[in-house]
Amino acid sequence: xxxxxxxxxxxxxxxxxxxxxxxxxxxxxxxxxxxxxxxxxxxxxxxxxxxxxxxxxxxxxxxxxxxxxxxxxxxxxxxxxxxxxxxxxxxxxxxxxxxxxxxxxxxxxxxxxxxxxxxxxxxxxxxxxxxxxxxxxxxxxxxxxxxxxxxxxxxxxxxxxxxxxxxxxxxxxxxxxxxxxxxxxxxxxxxxxxxxxxxxxxxxxxxxxxxxxxxxxxxxxxxxxxxxxxxxxxxxxxxxxxxxxxxxxxxxxxxxxxxxxxxxxxxxxxxxxxxxxxxxxxxxxxxxxxxxxxxxxxxxxxxxxxxxxxxxxxxxxxxxxxxxxxxxxxxxxxxxxxxxxxxxx
Amino acid sequence: xxxxxxxxxxxxxxxxxxxxxxxxxxxxxxxxxxxxxxxxxxxxxxxxxxxxxxxxxxxxxxxxxxxxxxxxxxxxxxxxxxxxxxxxxxxxxxxxxxxxxxxxxxxxxxxxxxxxxxxxxxxxxxxxxxxxxxxxxxxxxxxxxxxxxxxxxxxxxxxxxxxxxxxxxxxxxxxxxxxxxxxxxxxxxxxxxxxxxxxxxxxxxxxxxxxxxxxxxxxxxxxxxxxxxxxxxxxxxxxxxxxxxxxxxxxxxxxxxxxxxxxxxxxxxxxxxxxxxxxxxxxxxxxxxxxxxxxxxxxxxxxxxxxxxxxxxxxxxxxxxxxxxxxxxxxxxxxxxxxxxxxxx
DNA sequence: CTCCGAACTGTAAGCGCTCACAACGTCATC
DNA sequence: GATGACGTTGTGAGCGCTTACAGTTCGGAG
Numbered sequence: 001x002x003x004x005x006x007x008x009x010x011x012x013x014x015x016x017x018x019x020x021x022x023x024x025x026x027x028x029x030x031x032x033x034x035x036x037x038x039x040x041x042x043x044x045x046x047x048x049x050x051x052x053x054x055x056x057x058x059x060x061x062x063x064x065x066x067x068x069x070x071x072x073x074x075x076x077x078x079x080x081x082x083x084x085x086x087x088x089x090x091x092x093x094x095x096x097x098x099x100x101x102x103x104x105x106x107x108x109x110x111x112x113x114x115x116x117x118x119x120x121x122x123x124x125x126x127x128x129x130x131x132x133x134x135x136x137x138x139x140x141x142x143x144x145x146x147x148x149x150x151x152x153x154x155x156x157x158x159x160x161x162x163x164x165x166x167x168x169x170x171x172x173x174x175x176x177x178x179x180x181x182x183x184x185x186x187x188x189x190x191x192x193x194x195x196x197x198x199x200x201x202x203x204x205x206x207x208x209x210x211x212x213x214x215x216x217x218x219x220x221x222x223x224x225x226x227x228x229x230x231x232x233x234x235x236x237x238x239x240x241x242x243x244x245x246x247x248x249x250x251x252x253x254x255x256x257x258x259x260x261x262x263x264x265x266x267x268x269x270x271x272x273x274x275x276x277x278x279x280x281x282x283x284x285x286x287x288x289x290x291x292x293x294x295x296x297x298x299x300x301x302x303x304x305x306x307x308x309x310x311x312x313x314x315x316x317x318x319x320x321x322x323x324x325x326x327x328x329x330x331x332x333x334x335x336x337x338x339x340x341x342x343x344x345x
Numbered sequence: 346x347x348x349x350x351x352x353x354x355x356x357x358x359x360x361x362x363x364x365x366x367x368x369x370x371x372x373x374x375x376x377x378x379x380x381x382x383x384x385x386x387x388x389x390x391x392x393x394x395x396x397x398x399x400x401x402x403x404x405x406x407x408x409x410x411x412x413x414x415x416x417x418x419x420x421x422x423x424x425x426x427x428x429x430x431x432x433x434x435x436x437x438x439x440x441x442x443x444x445x446x447x448x449x450x451x452x453x454x455x456x457x458x459x460x461x462x463x464x465x466x467x468x469x470x471x472x473x474x475x476x477x478x479x480x481x482x483x484x485x486x487x488x489x490x491x492x493x494x495x496x497x498x499x500x501x502x503x504x505x506x507x508x509x510x511x512x513x514x515x516x517x518x519x520x521x522x523x524x525x526x527x528x529x530x531x532x533x534x535x536x537x538x539x540x541x542x543x544x545x546x547x548x549x550x551x552x553x554x555x556x557x558x559x560x561x562x563x564x565x566x567x568x569x570x571x572x573x574x575x576x577x578x579x580x581x582x583x584x585x586x587x588x589x590x591x592x593x594x595x596x597x598x599x600x601x602x603x604x605x606x607x608x609x610x611x612x613x614x615x616x617x618x619x620x621x622x623x624x625x626x627x628x629x630x631x632x633x634x635x636x637x638x639x640x641x642x643x644x645x646x647x648x649x650x651x652x653x654x655x656x657x658x659x660x661x662x663x664x665x666x667x668x669x670x671x672x673x674x675x676x677x678x679x680x681x682x683x684x685x686x687x688x689x690x
Numbered sequence: 691c692t693c694c695g696a697a698c699t700g701t702a703a704g705c706g707c708t709c710a711c712a713a714c715g716t717c718a719t720c
Numbered sequence: 721g722a723t724g725a726c727g728t729t730g731t732g733a734g735c736g737c738t739t740a741c742a743g744t745t746c747g748g749a750g
Contacts, residue, residue: 030729032730033731037729044727049729072734
């Protein structure tokens with residue numbers, strides 16, 4: 001066990017007292033108030049003052065102290081993006097990526113920074129709950145909320161503006177949320193499978209403690225009624241679980257001719273499992289996915305799936321959150337989903 | 346395009362003025378100072394006062410205002426974990442995951458929150474630079490620093506404590522960093538391949554603007570000298586790039602009998618490319634990976650690779666960062682790597 | 691009974707900023 | 721020349737907290 005220390009430079013101690021607004025004001029030859037006005041839009045600041053302040057800021061290397069500002073404005077200028085998932089799922093599931101990208105972008109337009117925190121364990125959730133309510137952020141985007149997770153209740157109770165992605169089971173009435181119309185998407189897919197002549201249609205659901213899990217199953221049942229229970233198996237959105245669930249399905253109902261798999265990642269696993277079992281896709285068994293993520297196009301055959309409007313979902317979440325921050329009442333938005341036909345069904 | 350609004354509850358406007366320390370003090374019948382002392386360790390607080398304050402806090406639902414606290418302590422209680430990568434890589438590469446998990450955990454022991462920010466674009470980098478230096482965090486962990494990226498220089502210049510993961514090319518002397526001994530790891534792998542009788546050993550390097558990229562190539566050259574340039578191809582750590590690079594390698598040097606692929610993910614791509622080209626692994630071409638990530642065990646055949654000490658790396662990064670925050674000089678740590686023999690070589 | 695130190699508690703001075711307010715020209719208007 | 725309006729500026733009062741510092745109390749030693 002060698003730990004070497006290549007260097008230990010002679011060193012510049014940290015920041016020799018960082019400049020404040022008073023320093024800038026002194027250098028510019030104006031008052032603190034003028035500097036502040038300049039920083040906050042520059043209204044009612046004369047041209048000469050403005051230029052002097054600009055020079056002074058450059059000269060001193062001044063950066064606003066956000067704590068001092070937040071203390072008086074009562075605004076943090078950032079929101080939390082809370083991923084309440086075991087960490088490996090975060091890194092496997094491309095949907096988080098889409099959402100993250102979208103929200104970052106939309107928030108940036110408002111000059112608000114997004115802070116991603118991963119709440120993988122219960123201890124994490126407690127720490128994050130405390131951190132978030134200590135005023136660090138103006139609000140929180142809760143991604144992937146599971147039934148029974150105490151985080152949502154905690155945050156809501158403390159009065160923190162929250163927007164949930166997906167229907168927040170048990171909190172539909174008092175928490176803002178944006179969701180894709182999972183139920184309708186599922187209906188579209190199952191109806192499409194039926195229209196192609198399939199009659200024994202299995203389903204690999206998502207986790208049934210999330211709205212995506214239950215709503216897609218409901219959509220399936222809307223079309224098929226309370227189908228043969230042997231045709232229903234649950235997964236957790238990972239590829240491995242899709243593979244395992246499909247194997248189980250084949251075992252319970254060897255005569256099935258189509259499977260609606262509630263995420264593309266699981267569908268990729270399903271295709272692998274079917275392949276292994278010697279069933280051709282789509283000739284022997286058709287496969288329908290959900291999400292229209294990248295994997296839908298890279299899988300062989302490419303996946304017929306349901307497109308989720310990630311970008312609009314992100315935009316709506318941010319809009320709803322900022323509305324809540326401004327004191328508006330909770331509201332909900334449901335966005336349409338769309339069937340995308342490819343080769344697997 | 347239907348956007349429906351399922352509900353718009355009558356509602357509770359935001360927090361009716363959240364309680365301050367004075368409120369707690371009043372309820373508890375003590376002074377603000379006592380409440381503060383209680384909150385900060387509870388030294389010199391009598392048992393009765395402590396209990397009264399505890400009750401008052403529970404009753405009022407008081408949560409400390411972090412901005413006010415930070416304003417006086419000059420500490421934010423959080424550090425940034427800056428991923429300076431296009432976002433898709435973030436979600437593909439399991440190494441980030443390991444590092445994130447490790448750092449979160451170690452920081453949690455110090456009751457410090459980790460804030461993940463993704464700096465995918467140059468605009469992001471500017472915004473994050475500003476945000477980070479505005480006092481939001483006490484320091485930053487810079488992951489995956491590329492040569493020529495201005496972020497590191499920016500942060501350093503502003504006096505923000507920074508620790509880089511991997512050798513910060515061009516800043517080795519004045520910035521703290523923790524790195525695995527990439528060069529030695531590469532040497533171990535190439536020597537192992539030679540010891541197994543391989544003589545035409547190709548290499549798929551990482552990006553050559555990162556220390557991991559150049560150091561592993563240097564290690565390869567330490568053993569083999571300035572080898573045939575046809576045996577050297579670069580990738581970007583993604584699976585797809587490993588596949589492409591290997592195809593190119595096979596084209597340039599069809600007689601090679603081993604490939605050192607500088608990440609497991611790329612190695613998985615290499616195995617696929619070899620398979621497609623009709624070469625057996627390891628009988629026709631041996632493959633060595635790097636990282637010992639999960640994919641090393643799931644690939645068929647499982648990958649002989651170099652283990653990186655992620656947990657220790659995380660711990661050292663955090664230690665170095667906290668040291669810098671405390672005003673210590675920059676320092677560097679180099680951690681040993683280890684050969685893990687499996688089936689691919 | 692006095693005195694001293696230890697344990698505890700209250701007080702007040704900020705941390706760096708924003709924002710209402712008052713004060714100041716300066717100009718056009720009466 | 722007095723008046724008011726307006727653009728510009730400085731001033732000061734906090735935002736909610738920490739932390740010296742200065743009491744205060746109380747027990748035990750002298």
